[in-house]
Structures are given as structure tokens and as C-alpha cells.
Amino acid sequence: MAAPFFAVIMAGGGGTRLWPLSRQKRPKQLLPLFNGRSLFREAVERLAPLFSVERILVVTNAALLSALRKEAPQLPRANFLCEPEPRSTAPAIALATAEIEHRSGSAVMACLTADHYIAEEARFRAALLAARDVAQQGYLVTLGIDPTCPETGYGYIERGDLLGRFADFEAHAVAAFREKPSMEAARSYLADGRHSWNSGMFIWKTEDIEAEFRRQLPAAGKALEEMRSALGTGQAKRVIERVWASMPKQSLDYGIMEGAKRTAVISVHGLGWTDVGSWDALLDLYRSHPELTIPGKPFHLDQDSDGLVVLGQASDGRLLTTVGLKDLILVETKDAILVCARGASQGVRQIVERLAELPGGSKYQ
Helix, strand or coil: CCCCEEEEEECCCCCHHHCCCCECCECHHHCCCECCECHHHHHHHCCCCCCCHHHEEEEEEHHHHHHHHHHCCCCCHHHEEEECCCCCHHHHHHHHHHHHHHHHCCCEEEEEECCEEECCHHHHHHHHHHHHHHHCCCCEEEEEECCCCCCCCCCEEEEEEEEEEECCEEEEEEEEEECCCCHHHHHHHHHHCCEEEEEEEEEEEHHHHHHHHHHHCHHHHHHHHHHHHHCCCCCHHHHHHHHHCCCCCCCHHHHCHHHCCCEEEEEECCCCEEECCCHHHHHHHHHHCCCCCCCCCCEEEEECCEEEEEEECCCCCCEEEEECCEEEEEEECCCCEEEEECCCHHHHHHHHHHHCCCCCHHHHC
16 A cells, blocks of 8 residues: 655745845745745645645744745645744754654655746646655655756756656666756756756655664754654644754755665656746746736836846836846835846845845845
8 A cells, every 4th residue: 555645845945036025024935926826825736636735734934824824724724834943954854754754654755845836737746646656665756857958056966777667757866966067067967968957856755764864964863753752742842942953954955865875866847847046037937938927017117228127016106217228137126126137146145145244134134
């Protein structure tokens, strides 16, 4: 009999690269970026045909809990797991693993994010089912994306030996994980046909990921065991808060996947996938999907500009005028304006980090 299948959506991030629309109190997963629908709502609803609401968990923080619940009222309150404080993705997955094992014992879990756009949802669900079958053979599986251009903003995965076909998908052993490359390296990855973009979506059995936590991040592995033992008791909240600080601030990619013993990749084509991680990525998405409605535009008058994109929130009728600009992104909100060269929007994160160092700058974060 197949193990129970759970989905975990990680939804606690700050989305700093979509500043100034994305803010700490209303990060990008809550923004109505797609025809009035938020990224988080899209993430939940595309899972519904495959997972019952009881098997869709969300890891977030207390500050976002109320807003996320409004976006997905069909999910039980108990399925929203709150981190005591942000400590990156490895501790978040340890918490979700403990919760799933408390509920069901051994299970397969798909670890997903709240900031992806996926046009072909049925194919995505089919890929998850194929990954589940690979995971049940003892692999930690990542969904790779067939690259369409030499993108330097994503990590890459080199495919090794073929492990087999699973429905309409091929599974390969992972030969290597590659960090975000230079343009020259990205071009070579695209040309050799052996590399996939790392989507940051993972599927595995709970006992297999727990074994890797114990081997590679022993403090997190011990914390996972303590959290699992405390769940369902009156001590759960206190125990989670106590052990949380003992876990390293570590991402799942660096802390677990790069050093894991049995890893596999399913490289998926035809998903219409975009990691909505920057203004450039979002604007490219709007360009390729004209059916999507861009969120509000300011009152804007332009003369002789080329490659200029202006969007944001209306600002009390204020007029924005531009003359003779080229290849720029302008984002206006009620209290901030971003002017960014096309192709440079990955640097917005550093602007947000610098705001924290300025007197009064935190109110703009």
C-alpha cells in the first residue's frame, strides 16, 4: 500500500526582491499579482485535485498567519505551522516533517513554495505523482526545470545515470548541484543538455529526510525528534520554542541536498514555470502570458521612452511623467518609488537590507 502523500507549502519568506510592493507585513506571496489572485492562493488551489485539504500543510510565521488563512480558508487552522522565528528552509522542513510523522507515521512529503507561477497545473500534479514513486524507492527527489535560456539567477542540477521512467517522466541520479553560475557557465549548461534549473521543490519519504537531518545537521535532527515527541501534548509549543534556537540557520539546498547520499532529479518540460523572484522575472512572465492582469498602474504620461515598464499602486492621483528613458523598471507605491535598470533587479534585495541600517529606514521594509 502506498504511503500517505502530504504537501508542504513554505510561505514565510519576505519577498524582498519585489520591494516596494512586497513588504514584511505583506510579502509577495500575498500580493494579487495574477488577475487579483495571490501567489499563495494559486499554490494551494493547484494542489487541490491531488491532495485533500487535511494533507496540505503551510509553514509560515505568526505575523502572516491571519492573512494566509484568509487566502486559503478551506485549510484547517491546525495545518498552519508557525515558526517561532525565521531560520531558513531546513528548520521549516524539520518542523513539517515532525508534524507529518506525528499524524501519519511514515509518509511521502512534497516540499513546495508559495512564490512560483505554474501555467500547466495538470502536468505539475503528474510530475509530483512521478516524484512520489521515485521517492518511495528511497531517493530524495528534486523537480528540475528544463532550461530555456542561460539564466544566471537559478541554481542548476547536473543529471547523471537514468534511474527509470515513471509515467511520462524520466528520473536521473543527481551528478552535481551547481550554484548560480556566471553567464559563460550558464551558456555551457544550456548547450550540454545535461543540466536542469533547480526549482527548489523536493519530494521524499519522511524517514529518509529525517535520516539526512541526523547525519548532516545533527542539531536539527535532534530538534526534529523532540518536536515530534511533544506534538499532541500540552508541551508542544514550549518544546518547539525551546529547540528552535538550537537549529542552524541553514537552507535545505546547502544543508541537506548537496551532501545527501541518494538524490534524484526529474527534469520537467512544458510546465510554464516561473520563479517569481525578481521584477525582471515577473515582467517576463507578464510578457509571455498576456492574459494575466498586471496589478495597478500609476497615472503615467511618457514621452520618447523605450523599454520602460511602470507599475504599482495609485498614489492619490499624483501624476508620474517620464521622458527619454530606456530599459527601466519603475514601481510606485504610496511611500516609495523604485527605479531599476532592466536586468539588474536581483540587486533590490540589497537595497532592502540597507534600509535597516538607515535611521527610520525600517518603516519602508
